[in-house]
Amino acid sequence: MQVDQTELLERCQQGDELAWEVLVRQHQGRICAIAYGYVGQQDEALDLAQDIFVKVYQRLHTCTDAEKFLAWLIRIARNACVDHLRRRKARPPRQDIPAAEMVNLRHGGPTPEDNLIRSSRQRLVHRALQKLSEINREIIVLKDIQGLPLEEISGLLDLPLGTVKSRSSRARLELAKAVTDLDGGAGAEAVS
Amino acid sequence: MSDRHDFENPDAERFVGDVLSRTTGAACGRATAQLADLMSDRLSGLDRQLVQAHLEHCAGCRNLAVTMGWLTPLLPQMAEFEPGPDFMAGVLARTSQVGHVARPDAPLGGAAGLMDRVGRWWSRRILRPQFALQAAYAATVVLVLLTATPYSPLRGLPHRALQVVTAGPGSAPVVGPALARTSGWVDVHGAALVDGGRTRVANRWQHLNESLAARVRRTTGSRSELDNHWHNLVAQARARELGGVGYELLAGMRTVGVVWRQWWHDDVTENGS
Numbered sequence: 001m002q003v004d005q006t007e008l009l010e011r012c013q014q015g016d017e018l019a020w021e022v023l024v025r026q027h028q029g030r031i032c033a034i035a036y037g038y039v040g041q042q043d044e045a046l047d048l049a050q051d052i053f054v055k056v057y058q059r060l061h062t063c064t065d066a067e068k069f070l071a072w073l074i075r076i077a078r079n080a081c082v083d084h085l086r087r088r089k090a091r092p093p094r095q096d097i098p099a100a101e102m103v104n105l106r107h108g109g110p111t112p113e114d115n116l117i118r119s120s121r122q123r124l125v126h127r128a129l130q131k132l133s134e135i136n137r138e139i140i141v142l143k144d145i146q147g148l149p150l151e152e153i154s155g156l157l158d159l160p161l162g163t164v165k166s167r168s169s170r171a172r173l174e175l176a177k178a179v180t181d182l183d184g185g186a187g188a189e190a191v192s
Numbered sequence: 193m194s195d196r197h198d199f200e201n202p203d204a205e206r207f208v209g210d211v212l213s214r215t216t217g218a219a220c221g222r223a224t225a226q227l228a229d230l231m232s233d234r235l236s237g238l239d240r241q242l243v244q245a246h247l248e249h250c251a252g253c254r255n256l257a258v259t260m261g262w263l264t265p266l267l268p269q270m271a272e273f274e275p276g277p278d279f280m281a282g283v284l285a286r287t288s289q290v291g292h293v294a295r296p297d298a299p300l301g302g303a304a305g306l307m308d309r310v311g312r313w314w315s316r317r318i319l320r321p322q323f324a325l326q327a328a329y330a331a332t333v334v335l336v337l338l339t340a341t342p343y344s345p346l347r348g349l350p351h352r353a354l355q356v357v358t359a360g361p362g363s364a365p366v367v368g369p370a371l372a373r374t375s376g377w378v379d380v381h382g383a384a385l386v387d388g389g390r391t392r393v394a395n396r397w398q399h400l401n402e403s404l405a406a407r408v409r410r411t412t413g414s415r416s417e418l419d420n421h422w423h424n425l426v427a428q429a430r431a432r433e434l435g436g437v438g439y440e441l442l443a444g445m446r447t448v449g450v451v452w453r454q455w456w457h458d459d460v461t462e463n464g465s
């Protein structure tokens with residue numbers, strides 16, 4: 001179903017619940033993935049993603065250009081994640097409970113074993129992301145996972161483009177090291 | 193693999209490690225720095241062979257390479273994460289409790305529709321807490337654009353106005369001639385006055401002049417601080433730091449209050465920080 005994004009946004013701004021529901025459905029996968037990438041705990045990420053949508057709803061009228069809606073949405077999500085992590089730092093850490101089974105992934109398809117390996121690797125990556133420095137984690141989430149252009153990331157993080165570029169390959173290497181440390185390099189993380 | 197060149201031999205491995213530790217140090221740093229390029233086929237012939245040769249003999253780097261191998265294609269697949277059906281219900285429940293703009297009515301056409309949309313736009317904005325701050329910020333920007341940009345017709349006006357109040361009537365560049373004419377008028381019509389009256393006018397002018405100079409002196413510090421807040425505000429706005437803009441704006445408004453009080457009362461000593 002191809003909905004005109006400008007009209008959809010206008011309807012949402014007027015308080016149309018149906019339009020809002022469609023908008024949430026369009027973006028929930030991405031927002032939940034961003035929150036999960038930042039906080040590393042599935043339940044916590046889903047709560048945070050809800051908070052993000054409430055914030056988005058309250059600020060809808062400030063988004064005047066439907067073409068820039070996605071960038072606007074990601075900026076709100078990123079800022080909410082960073083705020084959340086800052087607040088979490090001030091609180092005692094939660095138990096490191098392994099994330100519950102991943103719910104259906106959109107890019108499904110292959111055999112159940114493939115899915116099992118992939119979801120176990122994804123859990124491993126989420127754990128490894130928590131071992132990285134804040135800046136490296138942000139670059140992985142925004143560039144390698146979300147695929148945002150470097151210019152956009154530079155604006156979001158308020159860092160020079162050159163810094164983001166040079167950080168980006170180092171961040172991936174740091175992630176690989178963290179994964180290898182957690183897993184021993186086999187990449188299959190005790191699939192059992 | 194011949195016996196003579198058996199690098200799988202632990203002794204040979206140790207030998208190479210010893211030599212490296214006494215010369216260049218371990219090559220793992222160089223190898224891992226090029227892993228990403230190796231994975232994405234961006235390494236030239238010899239570099240590629242050198243890294244591959246290192247991987248053959250270094251288990252640590254090999255493990256890292258294996259991880260990079262599956263990590264690179266996996267990351268983009270993590271861009272979306274389906275949260276399950278409860279998520280949507282949760283969001284809708286929470287947003288239904290949040291106050292929002294007017295619901296869609298039957299749309300009006302023509303000028304009435306336009307006025308209706310403008311009215312809604314305005315009512316949405318004026319209800320927001322940040323509105324006063326944003327309006328003040330916008331007004332400041334307009335004022336500065338009018339008085340401080342190179343081709344603005346009002347460029348330099350605040351500076352000239354300050355000159356007028358700090359200097360005498362003759363030296364003021366714009367208002368000076370007008371004041372001088374006024375002073376001529378005083379001369380002509382003052383002829384009807386007795387000499388004492390003429391002296392009173394001169395004394396008043398001198399008093400006014402001294403009083404203005406004192407006010408300018410005692411507000412020098414706070415005015416310079418105001419200037420600092422303005423420059424910081426522009427810097428924060430350029431860096432898109434809304435928090436910083438808000439802070440500088442509030443601090444600037446506080447300093448305006450200090451300038452105001454210092455201007456009208458000579459016993460105000462607080463600073464505007």
Ligand SMILES: [Zn+2]
Nearest residue numbers: 220223250253
């Ligand atoms: Zn090595």
